[in-house]
Amino acid sequence: MTTAATSSKFAKYLPILGWLPGYQSGWLRFDLVAGLIAAAVVTPQAMAYATIAGLPVQVGLYVALAPMLVYALLGSSRRLSVSSTSALSILTGSALLTAVGPSGNPADAIIPAATLAFLVGIFLILASLLRLGLLANFISHPVLTGFKAGIGVVIFVSQLGKVLGLSIPGGSSVLKTTGIILTSLNQINWPTVALAAITLAILILLPRFVPRIPAALVAVAAGITLSAFVNLDGFGISLIGDIPTGLPSFSLPDLSLVGSLWLPALGIALMSFTESTAAARAFRGQGEPAVDANHELFALGMANIAGGFFQAYPAGGGTSQTAVNANAGAKTQLAELVTVALVALILLFLAPFISLMPEATLGALVLVAAAGLVQIGEFREMAQIRRLELIWALLAFSGVIVLGILEGILVAILISLLTLLVQVDHPPVYALGRKPGTDVFRPLGDHPQDETFPGLLLVRTEGRLFFANISRVIDRLWVLIHQDTPQVVLLDCDAIPDIEYTALKSLIDFEEQLQNAGIVLWLAKLNPEALYMIRHSSLAKKLGDERMYVNCEQAVEAYARKLGKRAAID
Known part of the structure; x- marks a missing residue:
């Protein structure tokens, strides 16, 4: 085999070998700036998403280390940002609650969550070996829209306790949480509500009037600064508490949990791949190689396996962080390597400051992210173009709200199969x-x-x-x-x-x-x-x-x- 053929074969499995030799000096500035901006967005977002999964906030940052690093080396997309996403976070939380049960200490769920990431990676690798890249198109867009909207509502309701200063048991359904809130209106902590409202104002107004400034970073910095100079405990405002300084340690997955985690891991693997491939295709740059779905299965699988050994929970490519990366001018995955380095520095040197963050600030961050999952415009467009698609979307939405998150994946898959059967059985x-x-x-x-x-x-x-x-x-x-x-x-x-x-x-x-x-x-x-x-x-x-x-x-x-x-x- 010639040297060129050998290099081509290696580049197929290690795409960095494809773009690194031809890296242009003019790209460096764009990648450095994009990596910096992405870190400013991903860091607060990752911490907020970890709370959705019922995990300590630092675990969200762990997802932006090993998984992001491995994907940057192996992924075929030059702009996809792989870390935690809101959908994968709520799915992880539901899986842990079902398989492990509720825990008073979020740290107890770290190893089970890492085991879940490991299993997700295994399933993705197996799918890659079986050439199942076609699964990227398995869930139809209307069904995915409805499923994500349902997840958005579940996440939104789950965070209301944090922004209202109420104590709500983890894993409570939408109806149960709503009932608890309605019967506890006299216990609302108004200073917490005020802080959450200010945070929401920053998150909503800043992107509109000063879009170049990362609103999430400003909101987090404002919350930490306020906590540093004002005794928020005295006002009944809860803080996220101590965060360990340093990088995640190497740990083995707990294989005794495989029996209870394999089924949710299968659904999470499908969602991770579907989300990631959609984002990679949407933000593919002009002149870049086409996204190889089968290779993406391999890259995402390795990223999740790596995360499983370094205390991360399941990772995937998110649309929002990929959009930030692309809009900031990222040319290659070097931008993601810059983000990884900055997140590592934050864990090494800024953990004591992060521990001062109010829970209401994180709750407000999650509310905004959850609201972004409910695409009202998509539902309106489906109603105008083809009402049958709207029905599929509403069924997927209802499946999540009525049956639950993990059951909602099954409903989404069944509805996608049903739509396929209807279309196949009713050719025009x-x-x-x-x-x-x-x-x-x-x-x-x-x-x-x-x-x-x-x-x-x-x-x-x-x-x-x-x-x-x-x-x-x-x-x-x-x-x-x-x-x-x-x-x-x-x-x-x-x-x-x-x-x-x-x-x-x-x-x-x-x-x-x-x-x-x-x-x-x-x-x-x-x-x-x-x-x-x-x-x-x-x-x-x-x-x-x-x-x-x-x-x-x-x-x-x-x-x-x-x-x-x-x-x-x-």
Whole structure:
């Protein structure tokens, strides 16, 4: 094997070898600035997300160390920022609560959370070996929108206790938490509410009026500064408490927990991969290599396995932090390496200051992040474009709210399967007309003024024809035939990529039924795969070349010649 081939093979598994040798000096400034800005955003965000998972705040920073470092070396995306996300955090919290049970001390959940990350990594690696990159498209966008909105509501409600100064048991459902709040209104700590309101104002207004300043960092700094000079305990405002100084120590996963964690780990792995791939594709830079979904499985898997050995919980590529990275001008994953270095410095030297942060500040950070998961505009757009998609989204949303977070993943998967089955089982079948003065054939239902041809019915269906949908396609064809009573039925096959054996046998039977009814079947614009199947079947002998056409226009001209009416058609 040549040196070039060897380098290419290594670069496939270690993409840093692909961009580092060609690194341009002009990129360095952009990567350094992007890494600094990303650290300013990721640091407070990661600490806030850790509280969603029911873990100590420093564990959120641990997720921005080993997982982010490993992905920066192995990931195929040059801009994806891999650390904690709000969705993965709430999923982690639910998994730990279900598998390990509630704990009065968040530190007790560190090793179980790291074990969960390890299992997530194992599942992602296995998926990579099995070439399951197609799973990136497994959950449809409407279903994912509804699922994330449900998560957003759950997270939002779970943080209300912190911003109201109320004590609410961890793991309480949306309805239970709402009930506790409504019955505890007289116990609200108003200084806590005031601090949370100020933090929210900073988080909402600063990006609007001074977008270049990281609002989350300003909010955290303001909270810590206030705590340093004012005795907040005296006002009943809780602080996050002591944070250990230093980097996370190496620790082995607790394999005794595998039995109780493997199922939620499977769902979290799917969510991590889906989120990460979507973010990587959305922020892919011009001229950058395409995102390799199977390689992303490998890179994310290794990142989570590394996190599992260094006290992190499951990690993934988040849209918000990736957007910050991309908008700050990141050119390569060097920006993420800069972020990792800055987070490490924070853990080494600034932990005592972070311990002064009020819980209300973190709670407000989480509220803003949770609100961002509820994309009202997406729901409105679905309602305007296709209401069925809105129904899928609302079902996924309801699954999370009513059944719970982990159960919501199962609901989302089942709904995605259902939408796939519905689409496969209901392929569109419609009549065609010709746009006047052209050779363009389009749906007659959308363009009733288009030309039609007496005795000739042009029809089109879309998608692969196979055993699950062929009966419905033929039933729909008969409906159109009975409405038109043609002499010839021309089936436009342009949008049929393939015909499965069962479907082919059904088409042969359909042609025979048409013949018995005195109707002739013609085919036009067959794709190579479909043409191959027909050529090797008895249908080809029945049709002959004179009943199979290159396109619809050629078929219409043949029909006109057959009837001696070409002048009328022209």
